[in-house]
Amino acid sequence: xxxxxxxxxxxxxxxxxxxxxxxxxxxxxxxxxxxxxxxxxxxxxxxxxxxxxxxxxxxxxxxxxxxxxxxxxxxxxxxxxxxxxxxxxxxxxxxxxxxxxxxxxxxxxxxxxxxxxxxxxxxxxxxxxxxxxxxxxxxxxxxxxxxxxxxxxxxxxxxxxxxxxxxxxxxxxxxxxxxxxxxxxxxxxxxxxxxxxxxxxxxxxxxxxxxxxx
Amino acid sequence: xxxxxxxxxxxxxxxxxxxxxxxxxxxxxxxxxxxxxxxxxxxxxxxxxxxxxxxxxxxxxxxxxxxxxxxxxxxxxxxxxxxxxxxxxxxxxxxxxxxxxxxxxxxxxxxxxxxxxxxxxxxxxxxxxxxxxxxxxxxxxxxxxxxxxxxxxxxxxxxxxxxxxxxxxxxxxxxxxxxxxxxxxxxxxxxxxxxxxxxxxxxxxxxxxxxxxx
Numbered sequence: 237x238x239x240x241x242x243x244x245x246x247x248x249x250x251x252x253x254x255x256x257x258x259x260x261x262x263x264x265x266x267x268x269x270x271x272x273x274x275x276x277x278x279x280x281x282x283x284x285x286x287x288x289x290x291x292x293x294x295x296x297x298x299x300x301x302x303x304x305x306x307x308x309x310x311x312x313x314x315x316x317x318x319x320x321x322x323x324x325x326x327x328x329x330x331x332x333x334x335x336x337x338x339x340x341x342x343x344x345x346x347x348x349x350x351x352x353x354x355x356x357x358x359x360x361x362x363x364x365x366x367x368x369x370x371x372x373x374x375x376x377x378x379x380x381x382x383x384x385x386x387x388x389x390x391x392x393x394x395x396x397x398x399x400x401x402x403x404x405x406x407x408x409x410x411x412x413x414x415x416x417x418x419x420x421x422x423x424x425x426x427x428x429x430x431x432x433x434x435x436x437x438x439x440x441x442x443x444x445x446x447x448x449x450x
Numbered sequence: 451x452x453x454x455x456x457x458x459x460x461x462x463x464x465x466x467x468x469x470x471x472x473x474x475x476x477x478x479x480x481x482x483x484x485x486x487x488x489x490x491x492x493x494x495x496x497x498x499x500x501x502x503x504x505x506x507x508x509x510x511x512x513x514x515x516x517x518x519x520x521x522x523x524x525x526x527x528x529x530x531x532x533x534x535x536x537x538x539x540x541x542x543x544x545x546x547x548x549x550x551x552x553x554x555x556x557x558x559x560x561x562x563x564x565x566x567x568x569x570x571x572x573x574x575x576x577x578x579x580x581x582x583x584x585x586x587x588x589x590x591x592x593x594x595x596x597x598x599x600x601x602x603x604x605x606x607x608x609x610x611x612x613x614x615x616x617x618x619x620x621x622x623x624x625x626x627x628x629x630x631x632x633x634x635x636x637x638x639x640x641x642x643x644x645x646x647x648x649x650x651x652x653x654x655x656x657x658x659x660x661x662x663x664x
Binding site for chain 2: 241252255256257259260261263264266267268270271272273274275276278280281282283284285287288289290291292294295296297298299300302303304305306317318319320321323325326327328348349350351352353354355356359360361362364365366367368369372383384385386387388389390391394397
């Protein structure tokens with residue numbers, strides 16, 4: 237599939253990429269919040285807009301043809317830096333730092349005004365976005381990588397914007413299906429529960445007999 | 451609940467808000483794409499970053515305390531301009547233009563590199579985000595507004611980045627539960643199916659007897 241790329245980036249080159257473009261993503265995240273909340277005069281907004289257009293003109297002079305994809309280096313480092321939830325270079329991503337350990341994965345994060353659905357609350361679909369990523373990483377961490385087959389969300393109560401924690405772990409595996417459960421919680425407890433079924437891709441199934449191997 | 455605001459904005463004031471701040475959101479959406487795809491030199495990236503910081507300094511001098519919420523004007527216009535899927539002022543939102551008609555709602559839209567999950571594909575959680583919004587609007591359009599109770603996604607096949615169409619309609623209502631179905635499709639057909647159960651809020655249930663009215 238296009239977008240899976242094996243590059244020979246050195247540790248220094250990977251660090252340089254982060255140092256060069258990371259601040260652009262970080263500033264753009266801040267701008268996403270300000271775009272919603274600013275109340276400055278039309279004159280100040282117009283001056284800010286000129287700065288944004290100047291930045292666009294600089295950045296668009298040399299662009300990759302397509303989306304970021306996944307870049308694997310010979311060092312064993314995989315960069316999913318365009319990912320909509322965890323991507324270092326993706327301003328739409330909060331981005332989540334997902335921690336692995338004790339048979340589960342988790343993340344402590346905060347959501348700003350840009351993730352709003354109902355007033356003052358996290359958009360139900362944003363919770364789904366975050367849980368899809370977290371459940372998928374839990375499956376991968378358990379040696380069962382896969383694409384999402386089904387995802388079911390149960391909204392127990394409203395999820396406030398602000399500080400949140402998400403957790404996920406594999407519940408069971410049945411053949412090529414891995415069942416993963418997780419939730420998002422605030423300080424008062426669980427807000428959203430999720431169950432996902434992830435389908436093990438053919439390359440990970442260990443079906444080495446030639447007639448079934450693809 | 452905080453965030454529901456009735457303002458007395460005139461049509462001219464609403465148009466001025468859109469004209470003043472809409473370009474900031476539009477440029478920030480473009481920056482989200484460039485942040486992922488740019489390959490310019492570290493010098494050019496540093497100059498672009500200076501422009502972004504200058505814009506931030508201008509915009510943050512006068513900020514609303516909280517997220518955008520929902521603003522209702524006496525004209526009957528409701529602004530959900532901070533919404534993560536449809537918000538005019540939210541750079542995270544593509545934003546979707548959702549059309550109502552023929553007993554359903556639909557939207558034609560395009561997703562860029564910022565919505566990527568697996569290489570060259572839409573993040574499964576982004577599909578969930580969009581479908582949650584669309585199903586909720588279908589429920590509202592049928593006179594059954596509500597918060598999402600459950601949402602189930604079935605990923606039939608990979609969803610490519612690029613031009614897509616989403617549709618949703620109410621399947622049936624049972625008491626306070628409204629069952630809504632929908633999907634996202636590309637030119638080849640359906641990629642993701644969704645079913646959502648939306649819970650009618652107390653204020654919309656028509657329970658006018660004082661002891662049950664909240």
